[in-house]
Amino acid sequence: GKHTSFGEVGRQPLDQQLATDLSRLLYDLAGLDGSDEDAKWSAACEKCQEIVQALNLGESEASEELPSLGAQISAEADANKVELSPAKAEDEALLSCGRCVRVARADRARRAMISFVDEDAKTVDVLYPQPSSKQEEEEEGVPIKYIQALEDFELSAGQAEESVFKFGSAAKEKGNQLFKMKDFEAAAELYSSGISKFASRSIQRGDEVLVRQADSES
Numbered sequence: 001g002k003h004t005s006f007g008e009v010g011r012q013p014l015d016q017q018l019a020t021d022l023s024r025l026l027y028d029l030a031g032l033d034g035s036d037e038d039a040k041w042s043a044a045c046e047k048c049q050e051i052v053q054a055l056n057l058g059e060s061e062a063s064e065e066l067p068s069l070g071a072q073i074s075a076e077a078d079a080n081k082v083e084l085s086p087a088k089a090e091d092e093a094l095l096s097c098g099r100c101v102r103v104a105r106a107d108r109a110r111r112a113m114i115s116f117v118d119e120d121a122k123t124v125d126v127l128y129p130q131p132s133s134k135q136e137e138e139e140e141g142v143p144i145k146y147i148q149a150l151e152d153f154e155l156s157a158g159q160a161e162e163s164v165f166k167f168g169s170a171a172k173e174k175g176n177q178l179f180k181m182k183d184f185e186a187a188a189e190l191y192s193s194g195i196s197k198f199a200s201r202s203i204q205r206g207d208e209v210l211v212r213q214a215d216s217e218s
Helices: 002-010 016-031 038-065 069-080 086-094 164-180 184-199
Strands: 100-104 109-118 123-128 137-143 147-149
Touching: 016 038, 100 123, 109 137, 109 184, 164 184
Parallel strands: none
Antiparallel strands: 100 109, 100 147, 109 123, 123 137
16 A cells, blocks of 8 residues: 555665655655546556565665674674683682682681672671581671682592501691691691591501500509
8 A cells, every 4th residue: 555655665765766756756646635537546556566666676685785683683792792701700609609618717717618698798608517516507797708719639539548658648738738727627637537547557467566555554
């Protein structure tokens, strides 16, 4: 219909010839208002169809030269995409619920598990393990500046040492490292593991041992 054709025209850029043809068509249509001359109406409709076909042809040629809208949006999204630096990604992984961390203050450091993260307040709630009790000590609102990652050797399962002496030496070095960090509980665990390893070693004939006599036998 007439209105549909005009809608197609309004959405397309016009060259000079098309603009001239369209102006003449509009002038002719204005003179036909209320007229019953079928021949003139038929001629005007044919001219309108010619203009629409010309516009459709121009749209088809233009679409071959322009990138699709989806490709354009995808390209813009890739350009605006923000990638986290390795350090930033590591920080976000550290501050996650269920992560085992170390709460390091000036006077003392303790291992804990994060139970809640408040990103707005920049704080976390943590649970401290209690070796002597099945219950855990909870602390809320710990500033994230006190949160540190555990050492690599604390996260690994640990490998069997070649000998008791190497195991004890490694446990001592790791314990000393944690002691300097003021995590006294973690250091004590490593010291104890080294002592237990020595105490549980098998004694064979020819081994040198230390004999401790009771006071009543001296």
